[in-house]
Amino acid sequence: MKNITLKDVAKAANVSYATVSRALSGSSQIGSETRERIIKLCDEMGYTANYVARSMVKKKTDLIGFVVPSIDNQFMSELAYYAETCARAHGYNIMLCNSGPDLKQEKAVVKLLLGRQVDGILICPQSPKTFENIQAYTEQVPVVFLSENLRDHPQSYVAVDNTKGTYLGTEYLYSLGHRDILYFGQRRSTTHQLRADGYRKACQKYGLQERFFNSTYPQSSIENGYQMAIELFSQPIDYTAILASTDSNAIGILQAADELGIDIPGRLSLIGFDNIWSTSLPRIDLTTVEQPKHLMATQAVEMLWDKIENGTQGYVHQILTPTLIQRGTCRKID
Amino acid sequence: MKNITLKDVAKAANVSYATVSRALSGSSQIGSETRERIIKLCDEMGYTANYVARSMVKKKTDLIGFVVPSIDNQFMSELAYYAETCARAHGYNIMLCNSGPDLKQEKAVVKLLLGRQVDGILICPQSPKTFENIQAYTEQVPVVFLSENLRDHPQSYVAVDNTKGTYLGTEYLYSLGHRDILYFGQRRSTTHQLRADGYRKACQKYGLQERFFNSTYPQSSIENGYQMAIELFSQPIDYTAILASTDSNAIGILQAADELGIDIPGRLSLIGFDNIWSTSLPRIDLTTVEQPKHLMATQAVEMLWDKIENGTQGYVHQILTPTLIQRGTCRKID
DNA sequence: AGCACAAGTGCAAACGTTTGCGCTCCGTTG
DNA sequence: CAACGGAGCGCAAACGTTTGCACTTGTGCT
Numbered sequence: 070m071k072n073i074t075l076k077d078v079a080k081a082a083n084v085s086y087a088t089v090s091r092a093l094s095g096s097s098q099i100g101s102e103t104r105e106r107i108i109k110l111c112d113e114m115g116y117t118a119n120y121v122a123r124s125m126v127k128k129k130t131d132l133i134g135f136v137v138p139s140i141d142n143q144f145m146s147e148l149a150y151y152a153e154t155c156a157r158a159h160g161y162n163i164m165l166c167n168s169g170p171d172l173k174q175e176k177a178v179v180k181l182l183l184g185r186q187v188d189g190i191l192i193c194p195q196s197p198k199t200f201e202n203i204q205a206y207t208e209q210v211p212v213v214f215l216s217e218n219l220r221d222h223p224q225s226y227v228a229v230d231n232t233k234g235t236y237l238g239t240e241y242l243y244s245l246g247h248r249d250i251l252y253f254g255q256r257r258s259t260t261h262q263l264r265a266d267g268y269r270k271a272c273q274k275y276g277l278q279e280r281f282f283n284s285t286y287p288q289s290s291i292e293n294g295y296q297m298a299i300e301l302f303s304q305p306i307d308y309t310a311i312l313a314s315t316d317s318n319a320i321g322i323l324q325a326a327d328e329l330g331i332d333i334p335g336r337l338s339l340i341g342f343d344n345i346w347s348t349s350l351p352r353i354d355l356t357t358v359e360q361p362k363h364l365m366a367t368q369a370v371e372m373l374w375d376k377i378e379n380g381t382q383g384y385v386h387q388i389l390t391p392t393l394i395q396r397g398t399c400r401k402i403d
Numbered sequence: 404m405k406n407i408t409l410k411d412v413a414k415a416a417n418v419s420y421a422t423v424s425r426a427l428s429g430s431s432q433i434g435s436e437t438r439e440r441i442i443k444l445c446d447e448m449g450y451t452a453n454y455v456a457r458s459m460v461k462k463k464t465d466l467i468g469f470v471v472p473s474i475d476n477q478f479m480s481e482l483a484y485y486a487e488t489c490a491r492a493h494g495y496n497i498m499l500c501n502s503g504p505d506l507k508q509e510k511a512v513v514k515l516l517l518g519r520q521v522d523g524i525l526i527c528p529q530s531p532k533t534f535e536n537i538q539a540y541t542e543q544v545p546v547v548f549l550s551e552n553l554r555d556h557p558q559s560y561v562a563v564d565n566t567k568g569t570y571l572g573t574e575y576l577y578s579l580g581h582r583d584i585l586y587f588g589q590r591r592s593t594t595h596q597l598r599a600d601g602y603r604k605a606c607q608k609y610g611l612q613e614r615f616f617n618s619t620y621p622q623s624s625i626e627n628g629y630q631m632a633i634e635l636f637s638q639p640i641d642y643t644a645i646l647a648s649t650d651s652n653a654i655g656i657l658q659a660a661d662e663l664g665i666d667i668p669g670r671l672s673l674i675g676f677d678n679i680w681s682t683s684l685p686r687i688d689l690t691t692v693e694q695p696k697h698l699m700a701t702q703a704v705e706m707l708w709d710k711i712e713n714g715t716q717g718y719v720h721q722i723l724t725p726t727l728i729q730r731g732t733c734r735k736i737d
Numbered sequence: 738a739g740c741a742c743a744a745g746t747g748c749a750a751a752c753g754t755t756t757g758c759g760c761t762c763c764g765t766t767g
Numbered sequence: 768c769a770a771c772g773g774a775g776c777g778c779a780a781a782c783g784t785t786t787g788c789a790c791t792t793g794t795g796c797t
Contacts, residue, residue: 085777117518122753124455125782139484146480150473153501165499167487184451324685351658352686419747456783459752
């Protein structure tokens with residue numbers, strides 16, 4: 070039952086345990102026959118190195134903390150999948166923490182991760198305030214932020230080019246013949262401001278009138294989108310397309326439209342943003358702007374990896390290009 | 404930059420570092436003024452205990468491994484959310500590992516977790532073979548399996564009562580007046596066998612004719628469900644309802660039916676199983692049987708917790724009760 | 738006054754590794 | 768033959784805690 074340690078193997082092999090350690094770590098100062106003998110023996114005895122002890126002396130845990138508001142969110146669980154896979158390929162393991170809805174807990178889990186001696190932290194901010202919330206810790210360990218553009222903050226992050234995304238969406242609608250496009254979004258967060266910017270830019274470029282409908286809810290969700298859409302549709306519909314700031318909002322709009330008998334895409338075209346998995350479902354089939362989640366996650370861990378392994382100082386803002394995913398909620402107008 | 408340790412605090416407080424350790428751990432053998440002085444000092448100096456060192460001497464990491472085929476699966480990410488939250492409430496952290504599609508990797512990550520000295524492992528089996536795949540390790544550390552009924556195996560698990568679930572579904576359809584109900588499922592896995600059993604039982608109880616349509620794909624997915632449904636619908640539809648073995652299958656069926664102009668629920672009623680989040684989406688709105696994911700996850704970590712903390716031997720099979728979620732894909736027949 | 742006892746604190750070992758340094762061979766060279 | 772160098776291995780310190788044990792006080796009792 071007792072775990073076998075280096076010492077046990079060493080005794081069996083009749084060498085010092087330093088030798089065993091070196092043999093396993095591939096040190097060049099060990100004779101090749103000794104090495105093979107030892108490796109074989111380790112195998113037979115079923116020895117597996119104790120990571121805790123190693124971390125102790127190496128002052129490195131090969132652990133990276135992954136902090137998300139909640140892992141059951143589709144967007145984040147996709148990121149988590151790619152991040153974990155990529156991290157493991159680099160020899161790192163992921164410690165998962167849900168930061169929940171409030172800043173207190175977010176701070177608490179980051180502190181906890183520090184106590185765990187993680188080598189780095191990957192974090193999806195729960196709000197624009199996240200940065201200052203955990204700022205005190207970002208000096209103690211490399212941190213990379215995911216999916217939030219903290220433009221003016223001297224911290225590393227990887228995010229999609231939000232402005233470009235909505236620009237693409239608007240442009241696409243324009244190319245289909247739409248001239249009256251409504252932007253449906255949140256007001257508060259940085260991300261949403263950037264997205265609104267893209268819409269604005271495209272409007273200017275193509276000479277369209279800017280039309281905003283802002284949700285009063287701080288967070289976007291299907292439910293919130295639905296509520297706001299009901300309100301929106303109580304007024305005359307004098308536009309032919311809606312550009313929603315998120316897929317959740319878009320799906321909420323879809324629901325409201327169905328309920329009120331407003332045909333999408335017959336009467337109204339609709340575009341979302343994020344390309345969460347649900348958008349590809351039959352019946353939903355939402356045209357949207359894709360955040361390259363695979364790339365985001367892998368770039369983020371590579372970035373973190375670089376900081377950890379090479380002690381790279383400074384920060385980098387990695388902005389990735391979004392792409393338009395054409396599905397069934399947009400229609401050509403003539 | 405250098406981390407402050409117990410020693411630093413001890414020096415500042417002018418006591419031995421054993422005293423500091425005891426003061427923080429709440430040992431009763433420390434004078435109350437000394438304790439308060441030390442705690443205050445720790446706060447000021449920003450000391451956080453090094454978990455790695457602690458784990459080393461305590462031979463306990465307060466870490467539990469969470470192994471899933473892939474975390475971006477909706478069902479598993481929900482489980483992960485609840486499990487992490489519950490575990491953290493008990494003072495444990497979660498190490499996340501994707502086991503991918505093949506048994507080799509599953510085995511590899513479990514071994515890796517052992518090297519990390521986790522106190523226990525929570526695992527969603529990727530196939531019925533998982534049990535024997537990692538059997539060698541289940542003696543070295545407490546393991547609890549999630550969502551797979553390994554009936555005859557002497558291992559702890561928590562799962563939903565699959566048989567009861569499909570029974571409920573069939574019964575519900577019967578109560579709506581359906582007399583010709585088709586079961587649409589996979590053949591291979593234990594889970595699916597149990598689900599088929601529930602359907603069979605209900606048919607016997609209510610005197611219905613058993614009608615099976617088995618997918619040739621080993622895994623259920625929307626795509627597979629769709630393919631099989633297309634095949635199914637190429638033959639005459641002489642039934643009024645379909646009981647699908649999973650939500651994924653059901654959504655695939657939905658897609659195929661839409662494409663072929665078969666009205667659901669007008670022409671055909673449809674029930675899924677699992678109640679993954681997507682089923683609640685507008686337009687999908689799938690009637691289904693719910694697996695109590697919150698309960699499953701918390702029960703599983705409590706079970707693991709008990710094994711770890713109290714060294715409880717033996718195994719327990721925890722079977723939870725499913726409930727029917729009535730939504731829009733079923734219709735009353737007269 | 739002497740003693741026992743309890744409360745509070747310090748000493749040092751232990752946890753399982755990694756790694757700098759030093760030692761022992763053995764073969765090669767001058 | 769002496770000196771030298773390198774290959775291969777062992778010794779022991781170090782990482783930052785926890786904890787059993789011993790030690791020092793102060794207090795109350797006989």
